[in-house]
Amino acid sequence: MSSQNVPKSGSVAELGEFGLIRAVTENRRQPETTLLGPGDDAAVVAAGDGRVVASTDVLVQGVHFRLDWSTPDQIGRKAVAVNLADIAAMGAVPTAVLVGLACPAETTADLVKGITDGMWAEASAAGAGVVGGDVVQADQLVLSITALGDLRGRQPVTRSGARPGDIVAVSGRLGWAAAGLAVLHRGFRSPVTVANAQRYPEPVYAAGPAAAEAGATAMIDISDGLLADLGHIAEQSEVGIDIRVDRLDVNRRLVEVGTALGADPLSWVLTGGEDHALAATFPPFAELPEGWRRIGAVTMPDSGVTVDGKPYVEEPGWEHWR
The missing domain is CATH 3.90.650.10 (PurM-like C-terminal domain)
Structure with a gap:
């Protein structure tokens, strides 16, 4: 995973799974919709409407992003943005993001930190929180994002309602x-x-x-x-x-x-x-x-x-x- 954008630092293997999780979640601010954030078996997110809009995307290194083209921050922003756009397309307001991250053991901790910094920044800009997720070892860098949203009393806008003359x-x-x-x-x-x-x-x-x-x-x-x-x-x-x-x-x-x-x-x-x-x-x-x-x-x-x-x-x- 060598590239001009990969910072020189210790690897995620050296930091360890739980050390990495602490590094990317500590001292982060959450929106009011996050009732319980990272650190437990699952997050708790307020759904004032009583319905939750949900969407997920998987981004694979070399298919959806390249480390020689993008900074870690840009990769993180993209991963979140492509999911939150789906929430907006239903007419909903983004509330939360869940992150699955798979990477080789030699991946630098700074690379992962840069990606998650971008994720937090994009989610915050949309009014959503990064409320949890998972990290695992894999042969290449893969990001899986699940986004949640709130309809706030509106009906979802689907793909099936267009009529001639619209x-x-x-x-x-x-x-x-x-x-x-x-x-x-x-x-x-x-x-x-x-x-x-x-x-x-x-x-x-x-x-x-x-x-x-x-x-x-x-x-x-x-x-x-x-x-x-x-x-x-x-x-x-x-x-x-x-x-x-x-x-x-x-x-x-x-x-x-x-x-x-x-x-x-x-x-x-x-x-x-x-x-x-x-x-x-x-x-x-x-x-x-x-x-x-x-x-x-x-x-x-x-x-x-x-x-x-x-x-x-x-x-x-x-x-x-x-």
């Missing part, structure tokens, strides 16, 4: 992480803002509950690509969706990077994953919440996901094992 809107940036991946694959480290978009996403967590309050009929976290994830809404709602290119924000910085790399920035926006923006559908005359922008409309069943009324001929986004 507005399709997004909140957050699109295409940046894909552009950052292209930059890093070419061996570059700049533009830093673009490269960092691949290293860790910046979801707008409050956008999910705001959309639910505004009457969103369906919603999804864009993890695999705009067209691919809208395809899930179209399938489960049994509708079609049409995206208008003139309503998409193809940022000037993405155009510059695309020109330099000989790539189409619009393809990044339409099919690039890992930005963890939110996409939602709203009733035809709904007033969109702040930060949401209209990009298309829900159409009749069996029309699929189209771009300017036509099928998109490239792969719509990422899918494991494809």
